[in-house]
Amino acid sequence: MPFVIEFIAGLVTLSFLFLLYVKYSQTYWSRKGIPYLKPHSLLGNIENPFKRKRGLALDVKASYDTFKRRKIKYGGIYFFTEPIFMPLDTDLIKNILSKDFPHFLGHGFQFNEKYDPLSGHLFNLEGEKWRNMRVKLSPTFTSGKMKYMFKTLLDCGGPMIDHVDNLCKSGESLDIKEILACYTTDIIGSCAFGLECNSFKDPNAEFRRYGRKLFIPSFKVLVLQFLIFWIPTLPRYVPLKFTPDDAEKFFINAVKNILDYRTVNNVKRHDFIQMFLEMQEKSKAEGTEGFTLNEIAAQAFIFFLAGFETSSTTMTFCLHELAFNQDIQDKLREEICETYKKNNGELTYDAIMEMKYMDDVLNETLRKYPPVPTLNRVCSVDYTIPDTNFTIRKGTQVFISSLGMHRDEEYYPNPTKFDPERFSEENKATRPAFSFLPFGEGPRICIGLRFGLMQAKVGLSMLLSNYKVKPEKNESYNIRFDPKAFILGKDGPVKLRTEKLTA
Numbered sequence: 366m367p368f369v370i371e372f373i374a375g376l377v378t379l380s381f382l383f384l385l386y387v388k389y390s391q392t393y394w395s396r397k398g399i400p401y402l403k404p405h406s407l408l409g410n411i412e413n414p415f416k417r418k419r420g421l422a423l424d425v426k427a428s429y430d431t432f433k434r435r436k437i438k439y440g441g442i443y444f445f446t447e448p449i450f451m452p453l454d455t456d457l458i459k460n461i462l463s464k465d466f467p468h469f470l471g472h473g474f475q476f477n478e479k480y481d482p483l484s485g486h487l488f489n490l491e492g493e494k495w496r497n498m499r500v501k502l503s504p505t506f507t508s509g510k511m512k513y514m515f516k517t518l519l520d521c522g523g524p525m526i527d528h529v530d531n532l533c534k535s536g537e538s539l540d541i542k543e544i545l546a547c548y549t550t551d552i553i554g555s556c557a558f559g560l561e562c563n564s565f566k567d568p569n570a571e572f573r574r575y576g577r578k579l580f581i582p583s584f585k586v587l588v589l590q591f592l593i594f595w596i597p598t599l600p601r602y603v604p605l606k607f608t609p610d611d612a613e614k615f616f617i618n619a620v621k622n623i624l625d626y627r628t629v630n631n632v633k634r635h636d637f638i639q640m641f642l643e644m645q646e647k648s649k650a651e652g653t654e655g656f657t658l659n660e661i662a663a664q665a666f667i668f669f670l671a672g673f674e675t676s677s678t679t680m681t682f683c684l685h686e687l688a689f690n691q692d693i694q695d696k697l698r699e700e701i702c703e704t705y706k707k708n709n710g711e712l713t714y715d716a717i718m719e720m721k722y723m724d725d726v727l728n729e730t731l732r733k734y735p736p737v738p739t740l741n742r743v744c745s746v747d748y749t750i751p752d753t754n755f756t757i758r759k760g761t762q763v764f765i766s767s768l769g770m771h772r773d774e775e776y777y778p779n780p781t782k783f784d785p786e787r788f789s790e791e792n793k794a795t796r797p798a799f800s801f802l803p804f805g806e807g808p809r810i811c812i813g814l815r816f817g818l819m820q821a822k823v824g825l826s827m828l829l830s831n832y833k834v835k836p837e838k839n840e841s842y843n844i845r846f847d848p849k850a851f852i853l854g855k856d857g858p859v860k861l862r863t864e865k866l867t868a
């Protein structure tokens with residue numbers, strides 16, 4: 366009996382100390398003397414991640430909106446007990462992302478390459494390792510390299526058009542979100558892994574299956590994220606792993622097999638794998654250290670992760686808007702058809718780059734629905750905000766709500782209206798530069814920006830030159846975002862009807 370009493374007393378004391386710790390941690394911003402939002406629970410200013418009804422992107426946007434109403438330039442919120450600094454002022458955001466980059470070097474995601482080899486990718490790396498990798502990978506995305514990969518994009522568009530044709534003939538509506546995910550999976554599979562994924566022939570093809578799995582965080586991943594927020598250094602000491610074992614095995618084997626095959630058979634193709642092979646040869650010739658298999662696999666893995674869902678959701682939202690805005694769809698189709706005509710019925714890289722209205726429509730889509738709705742940085746060296754005496758301390762997390770900024774009345778009046786004219790040169794000049802951040806900014810800006818836009822332009826040109834798209838009968842214009850997904854996407858399918866166009 367005394368043991369039970371001692372045990373309960375111990376538990377009560379521990380709970381009490383834990384509560385004191387949480388309460389004290391959540392006074393950080395008031396102690397620092399900057400505006401902050403009162404945490405509404407032990408979880409801080411976010412909803413319960415295990416219940417997720419709204420999602421982190423909308424939580425962060427809600428904080429942005431509240432600060433904005435108070436007309437302040439920056440403020441603090443809490444993610445559990447972790448203080449998060451939120452800048453709103455575009456000059457301050459410019460400093461953080463670009464001008465004073467040495468104070469905010471990375472995304473601050475904790476990982477351990479030894480236990481989780483696929484986590485050692487560009488997005489996670491920091492410091493010298495990141496710089497070296499970024500320098501080596503950047504030539505992969507030059508316009509010269511993009512031109513070479515352009516044909517692969519057209520080739521992957523063929524099965525998509527065949528698939529849509531079949532559905533159109535049978536009078537079925539399209540689940541456009543799934544169709545575009547198959548299209549971009551096939552492209553990234555081919556360009557980053559040198560493999561034909563055949564997602565249209567086999568919807569359960571392995572690449573597509575892993576694509577679905579990796580974007581919905583499992584319960585285990587949620588628990589790990591929760592733990593790491595409490596103890597950020599944990600992955601350095603404990604063998605924690607975010608990548609599921611089967612996915613790790615699959616992606617590393619895929620890269621190993623293709624590297625071996627290309628080397629043994631002296632096969633050359635214009636894709637990312639070829640570029641890695643060339644870099645390896647160069648390192649060998651120069652006697653410098655090349656990439657390990659795991660390093661190559663990790664980079665191919667992030668190209669896959671960062672490349673397929675972002676572009677497919679962009680195209681999905683774009684077609685959703687075009688279905689509800691027929692005048693914009695007609696104007697875009699006119700430009701596309703004119704481009705085909707000028708190029709003897711073909712689509713070329715240069716022709717696609719010249720489509721001005723296509724750019725405006727895609728930018729407006731990325732404004733209203735930025736696939737990465739919150740940019741994050743971690744402060745790597747104490748940073749005093751210019752003209753103030755407030756210092757952001759080393760280790761502090763910074764959240765920039767691109768979704769909040771993109772839907773801010775001050776920069777984009779009537780923000781829920783889909784209006785590509787916002788991106789005319791004249792209108793762009795009226796806004797501060799850092800008020801449009803779909804790809805981030807500064808030295809860590811998305812490395813695959815050109816590639817992502819190119820695949821979206823090719824996919825949209827192929828679809829819109831063949832079909833008129835309309836909303837399915839019960840499809841609602843206002844979209845509910847998936848609260849569980851990392852990338853901003855609609856909760857559930859996006860249904861469209863197509864009408865085949867005659868020449």
Ligand code: HEM
Binds near residue numbers: 736814
């Ligand atoms: C519409 C398509 C895309 C969007 C909206 C997008 C958006 C973003 C954003 C917001 C970031 C973070 C930037 C920052 O923190 O400042 C990022 C980083 C990154 N993206 Fe993309 N992305 C797209 C397509 C792609 C593609 C196609 C690839 C690769 C093939 C790619 C690879 C990466 C990588 C590797 C990083 C990390 C860069 C670094 O930390 O140095 N992305 N992307």
